[in-house]
Amino acid sequence: MNFEHFSLDPRILTGVKAVGYTTPTPIQEQAIPAILAGRDVLGLAQTGTGKTAAFLLPILQHLSKGPLRQVRTLIIAPTRELAEQIHQANVELAQKTKVRSATIYGGVGKAPQIEALRRGTEIIVACPGRLLDLMREGHVDLTHVEVLVLDEADRMCDMGFLPDIRRILKHVPTQRQTLFFSATMPDDIRQLADAILRNPVTVQIGIIAPAKTVSHALYPVPSDLKMKLTLSMLEQMAIGRALIFTRTKHRARSLARKLETHGHRAAALQGNMSQNQRQNALDGFRDGRYDILVATDIAARGIDVAEISHVINFDIPDTVDAYTHRIGRTGRAQETGEAFTLTSPEDESLIREIEKVLRARLERRALPGFDYGAFNPTSHPNGQNGQQPQRDGKRPYPTSPSRRSQPRQRQPRL
Numbered sequence: 103m104n105f106e107h108f109s110l111d112p113r114i115l116t117g118v119k120a121v122g123y124t125t126p127t128p129i130q131e132q133a134i135p136a137i138l139a140g141r142d143v144l145g146l147a148q149t150g151t152g153k154t155a156a157f158l159l160p161i162l163q164h165l166s167k168g169p170l171r172q173v174r175t176l177i178i179a180p181t182r183e184l185a186e187q188i189h190q191a192n193v194e195l196a197q198k199t200k201v202r203s204a205t206i207y208g209g210v211g212k213a214p215q216i217e218a219l220r221r222g223t224e225i226i227v228a229c230p231g232r233l234l235d236l237m238r239e240g241h242v243d244l245t246h247v248e249v250l251v252l253d254e255a256d257r258m259c260d261m262g263f264l265p266d267i268r269r270i271l272k273h274v275p276t277q278r279q280t281l282f283f284s285a286t287m288p289d290d291i292r293q294l295a296d297a298i299l300r301n302p303v304t305v306q307i308g309i310i311a312p313a314k315t316v317s318h319a320l321y322p323v324p325s326d327l328k329m330k331l332t333l334s335m336l337e338q339m340a341i342g343r344a345l346i347f348t349r350t351k352h353r354a355r356s357l358a359r360k361l362e363t364h365g366h367r368a369a370a371l372q373g374n375m376s377q378n379q380r381q382n383a384l385d386g387f388r389d390g391r392y393d394i395l396v397a398t399d400i401a402a403r404g405i406d407v408a409e410i411s412h413v414i415n416f417d418i419p420d421t422v423d424a425y426t427h428r429i430g431r432t433g434r435a436q437e438t439g440e441a442f443t444l445t446s447p448e449d450e451s452l453i454r455e456i457e458k459v460l461r462a463r464l465e466r467r468a469l470p471g472f473d474y475g476a477f478n479p480t481s482h483p484n485g486q487n488g489q490q491p492q493r494d495g496k497r498p499y500p501t502s503p504s505r506r507s508q509p510r511q512r513q514p515r516l
């Protein structure tokens with residue numbers, strides 16, 4: 103199938119060509135016709151599946167007819183990074199149309215946002231807090247909204263945005279099309295979806311399990327050797343662009359610094375940074391000034407950087423859901439990626455949960471030549487279950503073979 107199949111306006115197809123999409127992803131195949139038909143959609147899809155274009159393309163088709171310069175689509179996203187990413191996707195896809203989008207999020211000045219609203223826009227991509235602020239100040243008119251999108255609804259709920267969303271919904275016409283995207287469906291999200299969707303078409307792509315293009319491995323290691331092991335991994339493997347996750351902001355900052363002192367081009371991305379610092383870290387990672395971004399879960403939400411070859415969990419995430427979101431940062435759009443998790447014995451129960459969701463046992467590995475001291479990764483609880491960790495490159499669970507996992511001399515960075 104190709105994009106011509108959807109009978110989109112030629113100006114929109116020009117945008118699709120410009121961004122280089124040739125074949126619709128599975129969620130695009132399923133969601134675009136339903137949205138074009140005016141149906142509400144419940145999209146159970148993780149990030150990295152192409153869901154942004156799945157909702158933007160039919161919205162652009164709808165907006166290309168009818169009045170301009172009034173807010174006819176409201177897209178609500180949990181983080182400014184995700185909002186910015188949706189906006190950028192729209193700038194590219196809508197480049198030959200007259201449809202504009204404007205972003206509204208906190209942490210930056212209000213004036214340019216108010217000015218963009220004053221000039222007129224058809225699409226607003228907003229985070230809930232700042233949107234409510236500007237609504238209270240009388241800068242936003244939502245009475246003409248025809249399409250409402252809630253993106254990463256489960257993240258918004260995790261971040262405590264549900265009351266804000268309910269407040270915003272009161273100002274959006276009830277006669278509208280609603281598109282609701284979430285990677286998971288806990289009870290409160292299910293209730294919200296039931297309350298705001300009308301007879302929706304459900305589109306489900308790889309719910310919960312991370313993208314199949316990612317291979318996973320565990321590296322059992324005592325906590326105090328994590329830093330050394332990470333450095334050795336970076337030295338031995340051909341790691342192109344890596345996103346490393348830590349549990350706390352402080353650990354993200356200090357790990358990034360340590361990596362820098364060992365000659366790596368690394369930056370931290372964590373909540374205590376100013377918007378300028380965050381943007382600099384993200385831009386640097388995107389344009390290749392940094393090969394490694396060390397981030398916390400919250401700071402990393404919505405990051406869309408192509409060619410992240412490795413996600414390394416320096417600290418295991420708190421929940422299976424968080425694991426899924428972290429891993430969703432690599433292997434995007436059918437590229438392959440690798441996910442390494444450094445584990446200590448106390449992580450065992452969460453690992454079992456992750457394995458249940460993946461319906462596969464994660465491979466336990468030991469890094470060849472690494473001095474584990476008295477610790478024996480092969481006798482670690484995570485290394486048992488009737489299977490020993492593998493010391494070579496063979497993997498029982500990747501779905502896609504990748505040459506990147508083979509230890510080898512450090513390669514020039516991308």
Ligand code: AMP
Nearest residue numbers: 123125126127149150151152153154435
């Ligand atoms: P998303 O899930 O919307 O965050 O998209 C993940 C990545 O896939 C983004 O970098 C998109 O630019 C890319 N993408 C979306 N649709 C396609 C497509 N049909 N073909 C190739 N790449 C795509």
